[in-house]
Amino acid sequence: MAKVPKPEQLVNIDHKPPAKPWMDMPVKFEEGMWCYAAKPESLEAVGLPNPRKWSPEEEDWKLPENWKEVIFEGLRERLEKYRSLRIFMDICVRCGACADKCHFFLGTGDPKNMPVLRAELLRSIYRKEFTVAGKLLGKMAGARELTEDVVKEWFYYFFQCTQCRRCSVFCPYGIDTAEITIIARELLNLLGCNIEWIASPVANCYKKGNHLGIQPHALKDMVEMLADDIEDVTGIRVEPTFNRKGAEILFIPPSGDVFADPGIYTFMGYLMLFHEIGLDYTLSTYASEGGNFGSFTSHEMMKRLNAKMYAEAERLGVKWILGGECGHMWRVVHQYMNTMNGPADFLEEPVSPITGTKFENAKSTKMVHIVEFTADLIRNNKLKLDPSRNDHFRITFHDSCNPARAMGLFEEPRYIIKNTCNYFYEMPEETIREKTFCCGSGAGLNAEENMVMRMKGGLPRANAVKYVHEKYDVNTLTCICAVDRAALPTLMNYWVPGVSVSGVHELVGNALIMKGEKQRTTNLRGEPLLRTEDGGDV
Amino acid sequence: MGMGLSALLVIALVLLAFLGVQVAGLQFLFGVVIPYAAFFIFLAGVVYRIVKWAQSPVPFRIPTTCGQQKSLPWIKSNKIDNPASTAGVIARMALEVLFFRSLFRNVRAELKDGPKIVYTWEKWLWLAGLLFHWSMLLVIIRHLRFFADPIPSFVKVISSVDGFFEIGLQHIYVSGIILLLAVTYLFIRRVAIPQVRYISLLSDYFPLLVIFTLALTGILMRYFMRENVVAVKQLALGLATFNPTVPEGISVLFYIHLFLVSVLFAYFPFSKLVHMGGIFLSPTRNLPNDSRARRHINPWNYPVEVHSYEEYEDEFRQVMKAVGIPVEKE
Missing domain, CATH: 3.40.50 (Rossmann fold)
Incomplete structure (x- = not known):
């Protein structure tokens, strides 16, 4: 693991670009700025191409022999499939409004972290291969040859973008770097150039249902331990069920909330809430992951992992799906799931069984975000809160x-x-x-x-x-x-x-004040409450 | 590199027109053939570009949401920055296209000692961009007076508003002056801000310099050289009615101006200038955020390999049964 410098050292950031044009600046893999390569077994588990042992530090990346063809063909296919890509390749005017909007540029000063330049890393290859001006004028038109160094540069910078879309808020044309990064990562994946931190959760999630590869019995165990903790704090035993057919609602949390501090306290909150309102819900061990690292790999991998949500909802015969607090999971659910894996005709339009509220905004996808659900409960005075x-x-x-x-x-x-x-x-x-x-x-x-x-x-x-x-x-x-x-x-x-x-x-x-709970003395973390016996503040 | 080269390029183009007209006497070439060619390249190129864009489908509904979503009825949603309906999208697009809504959000972020990131007001790019585009539009509309007889009334109205100010007996068209100032600002900004200079290509400087030269020659002709507008109108009308003539008494300055317009038109479809059309098709802006309420169809959606529940249960049946998790097959 890389040694992390002290904050006062890290903050010496120079935002002035270097004298040399960026095309003449070879990529340098700086310490602590890149992730380990995907292991062959992780790629093999889901059938991704070119599984092999390799490391970004080494000179030879063991790319397939026809790697250039693969990239060009892959890019051509994606230009034909995604209007977003084609438009974003063509219309950037390099106004620079995005530059200081990127957290990676602000935090590193590396000019290739300016969203505009991150996109140019791909655009320059697009121009050379797919535009007349680029073919004729080369560098003058912002075009350059595809070389192995370009692939390395892509790997370094497209795995240095978190697809957060902040730049796309400020771009006058809505150019979305996330879209470009997703597609660039797809291209890298065609060559087997993924990172292990993504490839391993993908493999686990595919076969075992969640990122860490927690097996069904272990998952049940973990959830029950959290139920024990809830009992310690409140005196109330919550009894979540797993893979229960006929439940009204399938609840899918991000698996991180099941095992990792501080997510577990959030998970305890879910269980307590459901218990208190008497929700007829079930968890699933098969669809135990809301998160989707497939979406950091390729559109296809995203779809393959996401398919479990609807499949499990159909198998269990629930009416609709409730989703936990997770970021990219909700990007997938909200903007992709219904298109990719729908229509979910076997589900019903979501209605809160407690308040009767129809979630009109989710009537087609049939999946409701838990904060929408809980906000509605509070609004309708269904929860006693202190x-x-x-x-x-x-x-x-x-x-x-x-x-x-x-x-x-x-x-x-x-x-x-x-x-x-x-x-x-x-x-x-x-x-x-x-x-x-x-x-x-x-x-x-x-x-x-x-x-x-x-x-x-x-x-x-x-x-x-x-x-x-x-x-x-x-x-x-x-x-x-x-x-x-x-x-x-x-x-x-x-x-x-x-x-x-x-x-x-x-x-x-x-x-949450639960029916029949004991006087609470600690919060869910086991920290003493700032209160006296009679409920007044200290 | 890009800046110097594009300056040289523009100078070469000016010289070419100058020599072509003044020395070689190629008035017909520069006054008729090239403008026609440029116009048809422009038309064909733009059509090609838009068809190319339109051929690629929009597989997913991916608007960038910049305000509260429409969810529960008691939560006020932002109908424009996060539109849930077509009307909202039209409003959002109108604000983008007419007023550069997104660029208006711009603020400058700088890292100061502390460390402390400070955000400061920075709307100059927005202002200059807006003035640049609007004044260009007005200038183009005003120029329609050369291509139609009688002059359409909206052109007259716009021209008279634009020429409201008078100096001496001369009406001054504000749009032309603003265009010159705005394009100058945009050029200086591109050179002066190190990051922007770093990302700039020849194709970023070139159109700015062409437009600068166009505005400059236009102003020279109108206010200083007193171009023979009757002759110019004769030429323009001839072009517009496909009955081209090359009247006497048109200065070389005009031919330079016309040649640069031709270059810009021909260059347009092959350059970033197509952003003008592209903005309308940008999927992060022109789609409503309603993907959970209405299913968006991906025309190329294809079946993928998945790990089925049956396969999963086959692997874990024993442990599932052991802890009482229901299974399909005992």
Whole structure:
């Protein structure tokens, strides 16, 4: 693992571009700025091409013999399949408005991290192969030859983009670097150039149902341990079921919430909520993963992994699907699932069994986001909440990239937070909602070996947290994304020590007054409440 | 490299027209043949480009959402920045195309000591871009007076508003002046901001310099050299009615102007200038965010290999049964 320099060293960032034109700057694999190569067994598990042992550090990447052909053919096919790609290759005017919108550019100063230049890495090859001007004029027209160095450069920079889409908010033509990165990664995958941190969860998820490859009995065990913890805190035994046919609702969380601190507290919140409202739901061990690292690999892999959601909902005969707090999962569910794996005619239009609310916005996909579901419960006074139980949390909310810029899920989580907590402070306007900054570890980049990249990329987010930490004494960063919950604690420890990370439903779990519960003395984390016996504040 | 070369290129083009007309006497070539050729290249090229774009389908509904979604009825949604209906999309696109909505969001982010990232007001690019495009549109509309007789009334109205200011007895067209200033700003900005200069290609400088030269020659002709507009109109009308003539008394400056217009037209479909059409087709902007309410169809959706529940259960049946998870086959 790369040694991570101290924050005061890392922050020496020069945003001035070098004298040499970027095409003449060969890619340099800097320490801590890249991820390990996908292992052959991970690619083999799902039948991805060119499985082999290799490392980005080595000179020889063991590309297939006809690799150039593969790239050109792959690019041609995708230009014909995706209008987005064709348009985005043609219409950029290089105005530069996107440059300082990218967290990786702000955090590294590397000019190839400017979204415009990241796209040019691919565009230059497109021009050379697919445009008259590029063929005739070459470099003068911004075109260049495809070489192995270009492939290496792609690998370095397209696995240094978290597909957060912040640049696309500011682009006057809506050019979406995520779209370009997704397709560039598809091309790299045609050559077998993926990273292990993505390939392994993909393989696990495909065969075993979730990223870590937790087997059904172990998953049940973990959930039951969380039920034990809930019982310790509340005195109430929640009894989640698995793979139960005839349940009304299939609940699919990101698996990260089942096993990783602090996601587990969010998971406990889900279970407590469902128990309290008497929801007829089941978990699935087969579709136990909301997350979809396939979406960081290729459109096809995304579809292959996502297929389980509808398949399992149909097998179990549920009415509709409820989804947990996860970012990229919701990009896939909201913008892709119904198109790829629908129509879900075997499901019913989602109606809350508690409030009778019809979720009109989800009537075709038939999957509801849990914060939509819970916000509706609160609005209809179906929950008894004691926000003072969250008084030890002084909260700010991190809008996760995908729910923000691929859905517009802004008010629902805020409504829940305001009803479950007394101390809530927004970060500066330029860093929230559609302008939110990525955690720096999204799109499959939350590995260990690229820690320098993650800390650099997370700087703008952390900096905004630091602002509210100093101004309002904020000590908790709340989010609705499991990758955030995995990545942000490290980021906070590095840039803003003293700020912990939670999910929104952890706050719900704490505030929720359950029928027959014992006097709570701790929160879900086992930390003592800031309250006296009679319920008043200390 | 790009900047110098494109400047040289523009100078060469100016010289070419100058020599062609002044020395070789090729008025017909520069006044008729090249403009026609350029116009048809423009038409054919733009059609080709749009057909090419339209041929690629939009497999997924991927709008970039920039405001609250439409979900629960009591949550106020942002109907324009996150449109759920076609009307919303039309409003969003209108704001993008007419007022550069997204560019208006621009702020500058800079890393200061602390470390501290500070965000500062930066709407100059938006302002210059907007002025540049709008004034160009006005200039083009004003030029229609040369191609039609009688002059269409909307051209007259626009021209008279545009020429509201008078200096001496001369009406000054504000649009032309603004165009010159805006294009100058955009050029200077491209050179002066290190990051923007770093990403700039020859094809970024070239159109700016051509348009700068066009605006400059236009202003020279109108206010300083007093071009023979009657003759120019005769030429333009001839072109427009496919009855081309080359009248006497047109200056070489005009031919330079016309040649650069021709170059720009012919260049248009093969360059980034197609952003003008592309914006209308951009899938992150021109689709409603309704993909959970209405199914979007991908025309090339194909079946993929999946790991079925049956295969999964076959692998884990024993452990599932052992912990009481229901199975399909005992």
